[in-house]
Amino acid sequence: MPNRGQRSFLYRVFLHNFWLKLVSVLFAIGLWMAVARDPIAEVEMKVPIEFHNLADNLEIDSANFTEAQIRVRGPERLIHRLQPSDVRADIDLASVNPGERTFDLNGRHVHVPQDLEVVQIIPGQFRLSFDNRAMRVVEVRPRVTGNFALDMEVKQVIADPPTVTITGPQRRVAAVEAATTDPVDVSGAISRATFVTSAYVSDPLIQVVHPTSVHVTVIMERSGNEKK
Numbered sequence: 001m002p003n004r005g006q007r008s009f010l011y012r013v014f015l016h017n018f019w020l021k022l023v024s025v026l027f028a029i030g031l032w033m034a035v036a037r038d039p040i041a042e043v044e045m046k047v048p049i050e051f052h053n054l055a056d057n058l059e060i061d062s063a064n065f066t067e068a069q070i071r072v073r074g075p076e077r078l079i080h081r082l083q084p085s086d087v088r089a090d091i092d093l094a095s096v097n098p099g100e101r102t103f104d105l106n107g108r109h110v111h112v113p114q115d116l117e118v119v120q121i122i123p124g125q126f127r128l129s130f131d132n133r134a135m136r137v138v139e140v141r142p143r144v145t146g147n148f149a150l151d152m153e154v155k156q157v158i159a160d161p162p163t164v165t166i167t168g169p170q171r172r173v174a175a176v177e178a179a180t181t182d183p184v185d186v187s188g189a190i191s192r193a194t195f196v197t198s199a200y201v202s203d204p205l206i207q208v209v210h211p212t213s214v215h216v217t218v219i220m221e222r223s224g225n226e227k228k
Helices: 004-015 018-037 076-081 170-175
Strands: 040-052 058-060 067-075 088-092 099-104 117-122 125-141 152-160 163-169 178-181 192-200 213-222
Touching: 040 076, 058 163, 067 076, 125 170, 163 170
Parallel strands: 040 088, 125 178
Antiparallel strands: 040 067, 058 125, 067 117, 099 125, 125 163, 152 213, 178 192, 192 213
8 A cells, every 4th residue: 555655656647636637638638639639731822022121212114023922831721811911922132232133032032921831932043133223303294185166276384393313223214205194085175174193104114203193285276177
């Protein structure tokens, strides 16, 4: 038979706080069974690629690469709760110079919640072009549309301000002839009319510095071809 010391030891191990220990064991078993029964699932999502640490004097000169297709695997309960904002793809641009550069896109660049894993990334590589940042002042050329009144034609179009400053990759900035405006509809105008609109450049990598409203004044006159 166990002596008193042994009985005391057995009591402390097995009987002290017995119900608390029993509940803990049952809870652990239940949790293990729940996890063990949780099937594995996969989901595929498109995620924007975030670019960091680009030098202030450089611009990305590529307009056709903005996102990656990423397949994620993990417990089904976590996959069902996964949102696109939970997955992030990062590329560090600290070491780039003007010209073309090839980047790898792998698991080191993709961040997912704990207990999930990335199983596929498309594309695995991509190329970007970089150019020096440039600024330039260009003319604003309003775009006038509409059905003119009988025997009327546009005599003059005035933009205020007449110019805007643009910025972007150097070669693209150099190629811009002028900024344009949203269409100005002058249907029915017979003398002088002023419209408020915005100026822009069609190249998506060119930005207007300090965008502001543009006042477009259209002056109409009688057509020289009117019948006597």
